[in-house]
Amino acid sequence: MTERAPLPIDDALPALEAALARYTFAVLAAPPGSGKTTRVPPFIARQTWAAGRKVLVLAPRRLAARSAARRIAAELGEAVGGAVGYRVRFDTRVGPDTRIEIVTEGILTRMIQADPALDGVACIVFDEFHERSLDGDLGLALALDSTALNPELSLVVMSATLDTERIGRFLDDAPLVEAAGRSFPVGTEWLPRFAVSPSERRRIGPQVAAAVRHALATGEGSVLAFLPGLREIADAGAALADLESDRLQVHLLHGGLPLARQDAAIAAAAPGQRKVVLATNIAETSLTIEGVDQVVDSGLARRLRYDPGMGMGRMETVRISRASADQRRGRAGRTGPGRCLRLWGVPEDRALVPFDPPEIAVADLAPLALDLACWGARPEALRWLDQPPAAAYREAEAVLADLGALDADGRVTAAGRAIAAMQLHPRLARMVLAGQASGHGSAALVLAMLVEERPRGGANDDLERDLIAAVEHPGVHGPLLKNAGMLCRRLGLGRLPQRVPPGLAGRLLAEAFTDRIARRRRGGEDRYLTLSGRGVALAPESRLTGAAWIVAADLAMRPGGDALVRRGAVADAAVVMDRTRHLQHTRRGIDIDFASDRLQAVEEDRLGAIVLARHPWRDASDADFRAALVEALKRSGVGALGWPASATRLRQRLAFLHQAMPADWPDVGDTALTARLEDWLAPYLEGIRTMAALRRLDLAAGLMHLVGWQRRETIDVLAPERLVLPSGRPAAIDYADPDRPVLAAKLQELFGWQTAPAIADGRAPLTVELLSPAGRPLAVSGDLEHFWREAYPQVRKEMRGRYPKHPWPEDPLQAEATALTKKRLATRP
Numbered sequence: 001m002t003e004r005a006p007l008p009i010d011d012a013l014p015a016l017e018a019a020l021a022r023y024t025f026a027v028l029a030a031p032p033g034s035g036k037t038t039r040v041p042p043f044i045a046r047q048t049w050a051a052g053r054k055v056l057v058l059a060p061r062r063l064a065a066r067s068a069a070r071r072i073a074a075e076l077g078e079a080v081g082g083a084v085g086y087r088v089r090f091d092t093r094v095g096p097d098t099r100i101e102i103v104t105e106g107i108l109t110r111m112i113q114a115d116p117a118l119d120g121v122a123c124i125v126f127d128e129f130h131e132r133s134l135d136g137d138l139g140l141a142l143a144l145d146s147t148a149l150n151p152e153l154s155l156v157v158m159s160a161t162l163d164t165e166r167i168g169r170f171l172d173d174a175p176l177v178e179a180a181g182r183s184f185p186v187g188t189e190w191l192p193r194f195a196v197s198p199s200e201r202r203r204i205g206p207q208v209a210a211a212v213r214h215a216l217a218t219g220e221g222s223v224l225a226f227l228p229g230l231r232e233i234a235d236a237g238a239a240l241a242d243l244e245s246d247r248l249q250v251h252l253l254h255g256g257l258p259l260a261r262q263d264a265a266i267a268a269a270a271p272g273q274r275k276v277v278l279a280t281n282i283a284e285t286s287l288t289i290e291g292v293d294q295v296v297d298s299g300l301a302r303r304l305r306y307d308p309g310m311g312m313g314r315m316e317t318v319r320i321s322r323a324s325a326d327q328r329r330g331r332a333g334r335t336g337p338g339r340c341l342r343l344w345g346v347p348e349d350r351a352l353v354p355f356d357p358p359e360i361a362v363a364d365l366a367p368l369a370l371d372l373a374c375w376g377a378r379p380e381a382l383r384w385l386d387q388p389p390a391a392a393y394r395e396a397e398a399v400l401a402d403l404g405a406l407d408a409d410g411r412v413t414a415a416g417r418a419i420a421a422m423q424l425h426p427r428l429a430r431m432v433l434a435g436q437a438s439g440h441g442s443a444a445l446v447l448a449m450l451v452e453e454r455p456r457g458g459a460n461d462d463l464e465r466d467l468i469a470a471v472e473h474p475g476v477h478g479p480l481l482k483n484a485g486m487l488c489r490r491l492g493l494g495r496l497p498q499r500v501p502p503g504l505a506g507r508l509l510a511e512a513f514t515d516r517i518a519r520r521r522r523g524g525e526d527r528y529l530t531l532s533g534r535g536v537a538l539a540p541e542s543r544l545t546g547a548a549w550i551v552a553a554d555l556a557m558r559p560g561g562d563a564l565v566r567r568g569a570v571a572d573a574a575v576v577m578d579r580t581r582h583l584q585h586t587r588r589g590i591d592i593d594f595a596s597d598r599l600q601a602v603e604e605d606r607l608g609a610i611v612l613a614r615h616p617w618r619d620a621s622d623a624d625f626r627a628a629l630v631e632a633l634k635r636s637g638v639g640a641l642g643w644p645a646s647a648t649r650l651r652q653r654l655a656f657l658h659q660a661m662p663a664d665w666p667d668v669g670d671t672a673l674t675a676r677l678e679d680w681l682a683p684y685l686e687g688i689r690t691m692a693a694l695r696r697l698d699l700a701a702g703l704m705h706l707v708g709w710q711r712r713e714t715i716d717v718l719a720p721e722r723l724v725l726p727s728g729r730p731a732a733i734d735y736a737d738p739d740r741p742v743l744a745a746k747l748q749e750l751f752g753w754q755t756a757p758a759i760a761d762g763r764a765p766l767t768v769e770l771l772s773p774a775g776r777p778l779a780v781s782g783d784l785e786h787f788w789r790e791a792y793p794q795v796r797k798e799m800r801g802r803y804p805k806h807p808w809p810e811d812p813l814q815a816e817a818t819a820l821t822k823k824r825l826a827t828r829p
Contacts, residue, residue: 004075007035012179013043016156020047020123024147025155025174029164031181032285032327033334036158037127038071041100042084044156050122056111057102057125058139061282062088063255063262064128065102069093070263071288072100087111089423090490105135106423109371112142116375117149123156128285129167130159130323132358132385134304138368141382142375160285160327170385186295186333192345198300198317204228205235207343211296212240212276215341216248221293222275224283226328228300228317230254233278240276247272253279253289256483266290281320284327288334295332295340297325299348303356306364306392309555309566311399311513312425313364314452322352358386365389365396366426370405373412374420402514403430404582422491424448431512432493441493443500444508446470446484451512451553451567453480462543463553464505464569471497506571509551510579516552516568517576519610527562528552531583531608535562544568549576576607583608588617590628594640599691601625626685629694630677638673638681647699652735653719654703659738660760661718666706680706718760725749726817733759733766744769747778747795748806751815756784773803788812 009030019026030036037057045055059065069086076083085094086102094101103111112118124143129136140157147153157167157174168174194211196203208225215223227233233252240250251265268290269275277289281301300317301324307314320328325342332338342349360368365388372379379388400406403426405416412420415430422429428448435444450466460466470477485496510517518528518536525545526538536552542565544550549571555563577584587604601620605613633640643651657665666672673680680702688694704712719741722730727749734742741759747770758765770778770787778795781787792812800808807822809815818825 007039008033008180008182009035009039012177013039015177016040016043017047019175019177020044020154020156021049023175024151024153025157025171027164027168027171027174027176028156028158028179029160029176030158030179031160031183032330033183033288034179034181036179037068038075040156040158041102041125042072042076044123044125044154045099047122049152053120053122054098055100055123055125056108056118056121057100057127058108058136059102059104060128060131060133060136061255062091062104063253063282064287065104066091066259067262067266067287068127069100069102072102090487105133105139108139109135109142112139112146113371113374116146118143118146118153119150121150121153123154126155126157128160129157130285132356132360134359134363134365134368137358137360137385138371141384144383145375145377167385170383181330182334183330184333184335184337186329186337187339188329189339189341190345190349191341191343192348194343195345195348196298196300196343198228198319201232201317202235204298204300204317205232205237206239208232208278208296208298209236209239211341211343212236212278213243215294215296216243216274216276219294219339221338222269222277222291223294223296224277224279224289224292224331225296225298226281226283226301227278227298229280229302229315230256232298233280236278240278243276247274249273249275251275251277253277253283253287255282281324281328283331284324289331291335292331293336293338295328295338297328297340297342299325299342299344304359304363306362309557309563310451310553311364311516312366312427319352321354321356323355325349325352360384360386360388364425365392366399369393369396370400370412370416370420370426373400373406373410373416376412378410399515400426402583403427403512405430427512428452431508432491434511435508436493438507440497440501440504440508441491442484442488442495443467443471443497443504445488445491445493446481446496447505447508448512449480449484449487450477451509458539459541459543461539461565461567462569463509463567464500464503465543466567467505468500471500503570503572503575505569506549506551507575507579509553509569510571510575513551513553514580514583515608516555517571517580517608518550518552519607520548520550528565529610531580531610533609536565537562538565544570547571549573580607584612588620590620590625590632592628592632594632594636594642594691597691599625599629599689599694601689622687622689625689626682629685629688630682633677633681634674637670638677639670641697641699642695643699647703649721649735650700650703650715652738653715653721654707656735656738656741656764657715657719657760660763668703668706676706720759723757723766726751726753727819728817729819740767742767742769742780744771746771746773746775746819748773749817749819750784751807751809751812751817753817754785754788754813756782772799773806 041055041057044050059068065086065088069080069084073080073084081093081095082097084100085098087107088104143155164176168176191211194207196207208227212223212225227236237250237252244250253265265277266287266289283289299320301320302315303318304313305316329340332340379393405413405419405426407413418433419426419429431448432441432444435441447467450463474481515532516530518530521527521529528536530536538545547570550568551571552565552568554567556566557563584607587606591598591600591602601617603615603617604611651668654668658667684697684702722732723743724730725745731743731745743766756766756768767782768784769780772778779791796808805821
C-alpha cells in the first residue's frame, strides 16, 4: 500500500461509519477535491458488516470509472483488476478477488436486472449524484427496489452540489454526513469578447483557444479549459498546436482517448513545464486534474435532450448552470490560489439557471421504458426522486411497441430483450439487429452513427448517399468509421463493409423509424404523410424529391405546418409492406362530413394513418350508420343537423319553458342535446343512410320524444305559438330569446289592451313590439299601460301625418282595435 496523504474526507469517515452502522441509507455531502471517490469505497469495504461482500461504486462516465479504479487501486498498492476493478461499456477489468467495482450507470442497471437481490453486494455508492443523469435516477430507483429483496444492502449517495437534505428525506430521512473541501481563493475575470453562443459551434474551439492564449500570456501555471464536446476540443487543440514545446504540453481529455493519453492529461505537469488540458464537463467533478492554476470556461456543455425531430435523444450544446460554473471555477483553487476566465459577461452570469434540470425531465425515455419493462415494472411501482413525466413515458412505450420491443400489454418481448442487450438506443439497436440478421450488421452500425450526427438537410438530406460515401470513400467520415470499426468488433458485427447494396439505407431505417415511414401525398412532389399521421415535407433542393415512399429519420419541427425532413432515405414499397405487416389493417367505418354533406360507408386498407386503398363498405348495417351518426354529432354538436324552421320554433319554446320552469322542462341547448343524443335522436335515425335523408329527419318529433308526447297540449298552453290580439287576428310569439318572448303587432291592433298578457302560468309577461301601419318598429315595451300614457301621445303626433289613413285616437284604451284603415272601418257593415 502506498503512503496515503491526508484528504479532507478523512475527517468525515467516522460519522459515515456511525451512520451506516444504524441506517440502511446515508447521504454524503462533499465538495470536489475532498477525496470522497478515492477514500469512501475502500473505507466501506473494510467495515465488519461488509466483510466478504462487494462494494459497487456508480460513476457517471467511463473515463471517471477507469480513473477512480486506478486511484483506489494505487492507494491500496494493487493493480486494477485485483481487489479493485471496473466495468464500463465494452470494457471490463475485474477478477475473482475484486471487492470494489467501479461501474457506469447503464452497467449497474443490467447488473440489477440480472440479479435483483444483488446477492454478494454490501453497498452501492452513487458518486457525483448531483449530475442527475437518467441512468443514475434509474439506478437509484432499482437499487431501492433491491433493498426490499436484500435488507443487508446499503446505499450511500454522494453529491457535491445537489440539495442533499431533499435526498435525505427521499431516502427515509437518511442521515446526512458533511465533509469539508480543500480550496484556495479563485479570482474571476469576465471575457465577453471571447463569448460564443450554443449555435455557433464552429467558433467555439477557436474562441476558447484564443482565450487560452490570453490566460497563458497573462497568468501563471497550467490551464484547464472547458469545452462542450469532442469536436470543439479537437478544434481548439488544432488551434493551439503551434504552442507545443518542451515547456508547454497541450492535452485533450475525453472518454474516447487511449488510457495512456487520458493519464497524461490528468497527471501534473513535469517540473519546469506548463500544460493546457482541453476537457469536457467530465473535469467538473468526476476527475482530479493535478496542477491546474487557471480555468478557461466556455460556459457551454453538451446535455442529453429529447429531440422530437429524431424521436430519440440528442446531445445538444447548451448554457451551463450556475452550479456547473461554480464547479468549474473551483478547479483552479485545488493546490493554490488561482483564477477563472469566464467567456461571458456579468449580465449573462446573472441569467444562469441555478441547476441543470434532471435528465429524466427532458430526455428521451425510450431507453428507460425498455429497462423498466425488462425489470418487469412500471414507473409507479418504483420510488423516484423525480417521477418520469407521464406523457413522455407513454410516447416512449409507443415507440417501443412500434419496434416490437413491447407487446400489446406493455410487457417486454424476446426482441425487446435482444434490443436492450445491444446497449444502443432502442431504435438504433433494432436497426443494427435487423441489419445483422440480413448480413449487413456493420453497415447498419455505420448508418446508426450517421443518424446520430448533427443534422444537415437541404441537398444533403439523403442518408443513403451518406452511407455510400462513408463506406466506399472512407476519407469522408474517417473518425466516424474508426469508432464504428471499434464498436463492430465489440458487438461481434464483423468488419466494416466495403460496399452498400442499393436501397439498404431505406430498408434499415424502416426498422428504426417505422413511425416515420411516409408516402407522397397526391398532387405534391414534396409533401408526405407518415404512418403516425404527421405531415412532412422535403426541402426544395432535397435529393429525395419524387420518391413515392421515404423514411424520415430526422425532422425539423415547424409550428402550424408540415415538419421538414432534415435527413432520410428512399424506401421501396415492397420493403415497406413487408416491414409493416403488423401495422396493416382494414378499417370499416362511416365517413361523415356535415359541411360537405358526405355520409357513406367505406372500407379502407390502411398502413397506420396512410390509406392504401378505399372501397365501399357494402355490408354496413343500419346500426353501424346510427352509431356513427351519434358519434359524429357528439364531436360536431347538434348544430350540424341543420334545423328546419318548425323544429327550431319548437326548440325555442321548450328553451323558454326550461328557463321559466327549469324543474319541469328539460334543457334543449346545444350542449344538453348533444349529451343526450341517444335519448331523443337515436330512435329516429333508423334507416338513415344518406345525408339527404338526415336533412329530412323530423327533429321536432325527436324533441317531443324527449319531452313526452303527452305534454304537447301543455306546451301549447304554457308557451303558445300564437296569441289572439284585441283586433281578433292571431299573432306569432317570438321565443328566440328565452328570457324575453316578444309579441310583434301593429299599434292599432292593440287598442284597448291596457296590459300585455303573461304566459307560462303567468310567470313571464310578454314584451310587446309595437309596429307602424307599414310594419316598422315604433317602440318596444314590457309595460303597455306606461306606453299608452307616456309615449303614445308623442308617437301619435309624429305618425298621424305620416299615416293619415289609419286611426290615431286620443284615447287608445277606449278605441276599437283594428287592422283596417279609417275608410274601411267606415264602410264596414
